[in-house]
Amino acid sequence: LVQEDVYIHPTSTVDTQQIGESTRVWACAQIMAEVHIGSNCNIGSHCFIESGVTIGSRATIKNGTLICEGVTIEDGVFVGPGVVFTNDCYPRSPRLAAAGSRYDTKEWLLPTVVRRGASIGAGAIIGAGVVIGEFALVGCGAVVARDVSAYAVVLGNPARARGWACQCGQRLRFREEVTCCTNCQRRYITEGSAIRPIEIE
Amino acid sequence: LVQEDVYIHPTSTVDTQQIGESTRVWACAQIMAEVHIGSNCNIGSHCFIESGVTIGSRATIKNGTLICEGVTIEDGVFVGPGVVFTNDCYPRSPRLAAAGSRYDTKEWLLPTVVRRGASIGAGAIIGAGVVIGEFALVGCGAVVARDVSAYAVVLGNPARARGWACQCGQRLRFREEVTCCTNCQRRYITEGSAIRPIEIE
Amino acid sequence: LVQEDVYIHPTSTVDTQQIGESTRVWACAQIMAEVHIGSNCNIGSHCFIESGVTIGSRATIKNGTLICEGVTIEDGVFVGPGVVFTNDCYPRSPRLAAAGSRYDTKEWLLPTVVRRGASIGAGAIIGAGVVIGEFALVGCGAVVARDVSAYAVVLGNPARARGWACQCGQRLRFREEVTCCTNCQRRYITEGSAIRPIEIE
Numbered sequence: 001l002v003q004e005d006v007y008i009h010p011t012s013t014v015d016t017q018q019i020g021e022s023t024r025v026w027a028c029a030q031i032m033a034e035v036h037i038g039s040n041c042n043i044g045s046h047c048f049i050e051s052g053v054t055i056g057s058r059a060t061i062k063n064g065t066l067i068c069e070g071v072t073i074e075d076g077v078f079v080g081p082g083v084v085f086t087n088d089c090y091p092r093s094p095r096l097a098a099a100g101s102r103y104d105t106k107e108w109l110l111p112t113v114v115r116r117g118a119s120i121g122a123g124a125i126i127g128a129g130v131v132i133g134e135f136a137l138v139g140c141g142a143v144v145a146r147d148v149s150a151y152a153v154v155l156g157n158p159a160r161a162r163g164w165a166c167q168c169g170q171r172l173r174f175r176e177e178v179t180c181c182t183n184c185q186r187r188y189i190t191e192g193s194a195i196r197p198i199e200i201e
Numbered sequence: 202l203v204q205e206d207v208y209i210h211p212t213s214t215v216d217t218q219q220i221g222e223s224t225r226v227w228a229c230a231q232i233m234a235e236v237h238i239g240s241n242c243n244i245g246s247h248c249f250i251e252s253g254v255t256i257g258s259r260a261t262i263k264n265g266t267l268i269c270e271g272v273t274i275e276d277g278v279f280v281g282p283g284v285v286f287t288n289d290c291y292p293r294s295p296r297l298a299a300a301g302s303r304y305d306t307k308e309w310l311l312p313t314v315v316r317r318g319a320s321i322g323a324g325a326i327i328g329a330g331v332v333i334g335e336f337a338l339v340g341c342g343a344v345v346a347r348d349v350s351a352y353a354v355v356l357g358n359p360a361r362a363r364g365w366a367c368q369c370g371q372r373l374r375f376r377e378e379v380t381c382c383t384n385c386q387r388r389y390i391t392e393g394s395a396i397r398p399i400e401i402e
Numbered sequence: 403l404v405q406e407d408v409y410i411h412p413t414s415t416v417d418t419q420q421i422g423e424s425t426r427v428w429a430c431a432q433i434m435a436e437v438h439i440g441s442n443c444n445i446g447s448h449c450f451i452e453s454g455v456t457i458g459s460r461a462t463i464k465n466g467t468l469i470c471e472g473v474t475i476e477d478g479v480f481v482g483p484g485v486v487f488t489n490d491c492y493p494r495s496p497r498l499a500a501a502g503s504r505y506d507t508k509e510w511l512l513p514t515v516v517r518r519g520a521s522i523g524a525g526a527i528i529g530a531g532v533v534i535g536e537f538a539l540v541g542c543g544a545v546v547a548r549d550v551s552a553y554a555v556v557l558g559n560p561a562r563a564r565g566w567a568c569q570c571g572q573r574l575r576f577r578e579e580v581t582c583c584t585n586c587q588r589r590y591i592t593e594g595s596a597i598r599p600i601e602i603e
Contacts, residue, residue, distance in 0.1 A: 011415060011430075013212060013228045013246075027415045027432040028212075028448070030228040030246045030264075040497050045415075045432045045450050046229070046466075048246050048264040048282070058497035063432075063450040063468050064247075064486075066264050066282040066323075076498035081450070081468040082486035082527075084265075084283035084324040086341050090370035091320050095241050095259035096277035098318055098336070098368035100385055117500055119493045122468075123486040123527040123545075125283075125324035125342035135500070140488050141527035141545030141559055143324075143342030143358075157342055157358045157545075157559045167500035169492035184502055214413060214429045214447075229413075231429040231447045231465075247430070249447050249465040249483070265448075267465050267483040267524075285466075285484035285525040287542050291571035292521050296442050296460035297478035299519055299537070299569035301586055326484075326525035326543035344525075344543030344559075358543055358559045 003039070020057060044081065056116070070111040070128075077114050080122035080140065085112060087128045115150065117167060124159075137165040151188070151195050164188070164195055204240070221258060245282065257317070271312040271329075278315050281323035281341065286313060288329045316351065318368060325360075338366040352389070352396050365389070365396055405441070422459060446483065458518070472513040472530075479516050482524035482542065487514060489530045517552065519569060526561075539567040553590070553597050566590070566597055 003021035008014050012029040020039030025031065027045040035049050038057030043049070046064040053067050056075035061067070063081045070087040073079065087109050094103035102108055110129030114120065118132050121140030132138065133150030143157040153163040153171065164172040170183035178189050178198070187198040204222035209215050213230040221240030226232065228246040236250050239258030244250070247265040254268050257276035262268070264282045271288040274280065288310050295304035303309055311330030315321065319333050322341030333339065334351030343360040354364040354372065365373040371384035379390045379399070388399040405423035410416050414431040422441030427433065429447040437451050440459030445451070448466040455469050458477035463469070465483045472489040475481065489511050496505035504510055512531030516522065520534050523542030534540065535552030544561040555565040555573065566574040572585035580591050580600070589600040 009415075011212070011413070013210075028229045028247070028430045042497070046247055046265070046430070046448055046468075058495060058499075060495040060497060064265065064448070064466065066247075068282065076495050076500070078493050078495040078498070080486075080488065080493060081470065082283070082484070084281075084341075086281065086323045090338070090366065090372065091279050091281060091322065092318070092370040093259055093261040093277050093279040093320075095243070095261060096279070096318055097259075098277070100369055102370060117494070117498055119495070121493065122488045123324070123525070127341060137492070140486070140529060143559075155560075157344075158356075165492065168502055169494040169504060171492065212413070214411075229430045229448070247448055247466070249429075265466065267448075269483065283484070285482075285542075287482065287524045291539070291567065291573065292480050292482060292523065293519070293571040294460060294462040294478050294480040294521070296444070296462060297480070297519055298460075299478070301570055303571060324525070328542060358545075359557075 009045070026063070038075065062122070070109050071114070071126075072111065073114045074116040074118075074134075076117045078119040079114070080120055080124065082123040083120050083126065084124075085126045087112065089128050118148075119165075119169070135165060135167050137169070149194050167197065210246070227264070239276065263323070271310050272315070272327075273312065274315045275317040275319075275335075277318045279320040280315070281321055281325065283324040284321050284327065285325075286327045288313065290329050319349075320366075320370070336366060336368050338370070350395050368398070411447070428465070440477065464524070472511050473516070473528075474513065475516045476518040476520075476536075478519045480521040481516070482522055482526065484525040485522050485528065486526075487528045489514065491530050520550075521567075521571070537567060537569050539571070551596050569599070 007024040009027045011027045014031045015033040016035040018036040023041040025043045029047045031049045032051040034051040036054045041059045043061045044063035048066045050069045052069035055073045059077045061079045065083045092099035114132045115134035117135040120138045125143045127145040132148045136148045137153045139155035142159040144159045155162045166181040168184040188195045208225040210228045212228045215232045216234040217236040219237040224242040226244045230248045232250045233252040235252040237255045242260045244262045245264035250268045251270045253270035256274045260278045262280045266284045272286045293300040315333045316335035318336040321339045326344045328346040333349045337349045338354045340356035344358040345360045356363045367382040369385040404421045409426040411429045413429045416433045417435040418437040420438040425443040427445045431449045433451045434453040436453040438456045443461045445463045446465035451469045452471045454471035457475045461479045463481045467485045473487045494501040516534045517536035519537040522540045527545045529547040534550045538550045539555045541557035545559040546561045557564045568583040570586040590597045
């Protein structure tokens, strides 16, 4: 089912057929069976994408990013280079006797979602079971242990909220309840501890 | 000496013969000569394992992990994806004139040990010369600069002790001197700033 | 133009001709066109080096390091394993409609420079647009968001100045305005919030 204009670099190992049109996969990437990738994505070199991952359309996955089972990445997401996802809060080697029956079922697996338009900076580590809200911006090197609000900018280890980002990527400054992006003029309003765009496109 | 039922993905580069039975090596991994790996291990895609590394049996080494000379990983250890080990506290390019004679011998090399049953979370960075105690749990994204006690849970940059883990992986809660794992019922006792299991298996 | 004694591992993908003599490139590395690399460098396995990168001579780039467009690495630099460079402070997927015209030109790209003799520890993340001064030492796992002074040692997330390093790599201790390296006897003097060597070699 791989579309005709999909590009797959000859050094990569791609075992899924579920890749949408115009998606490109670069050198030494490994994409396992039972991965779904939408159209018009770019998957950088040295990426690893495990069975059970779903990636929407128009996503950019930079080099060396490791995406494990249970992760869903929605449309238009940016995942920077060297990002690592996780799916187990208390990992043990499944081959360790003391781990007992922990890995007999998939109960240990915590799913993670990255909502549409969000960006994850280089080298960020995404804890198991979190939701990264739409258009959120995770700073480079951040270690995300909790859910991230839509449009929030989070930084540090552990990652903490440090501001807001526009859909276009620009940082937003709130002096009043409503603000206007200095780059694209989208407008946002605060709502408790969250924000939302005033005109939804 | 590679055992007959070892699996090595055709895209990987494996220059050691010292791999125990039932061990599997996945895509684009590079394992140099003079590496020793025990039986029933899983070595993920894009791993790099340098000469002089020893890995025990039943270990799980996830994707994109980089293990340098001087590292010893004991039986049953879990090393998450994107983990990086180090062996030099004051690195310079050996080709830099100012580095002088620093790299003429191996005196600069600080060995690191990960004791049996320990777990290292995704994207953790392990400083040169540390010992990670048995069944310790290094959180994802932690930067470990000091030794980690057996059964300790460490988090952050720099990594600090934040609690205790059972052999099975479960977090332990101490309200008194003795506690019982809520998952597997192993019992532990505090001993100064350490803990130990009451019944050793 | 690749010099005759350059070594390129057969599993790597090297699309530039601009590689100086005695440079070696290891397994599964990808080096794009329009990359310039000097002589006597070592490029570890699984590295990715994007078009528009310049690397001087006698540099050591360890395994799994990701170097993006806009990065310049001068002579004699050490880049540890798993280091990630960045070039965009507010990244969005270029395929995302909301990103608008942001990626139509290269105005978003912030260049980064690593000055001669500097060292970047394992797993460090280098923010877009920073300058890392000569002989500076970025600790392993540091997340560098600001310029780093020459000879400075920086640690943490975000990286903060924690001391000084000699050209040879040794940590320097200042009890007075002038100090002498305990390893190589080079002498340094403080100058405001910076230091400089007394005899320049």
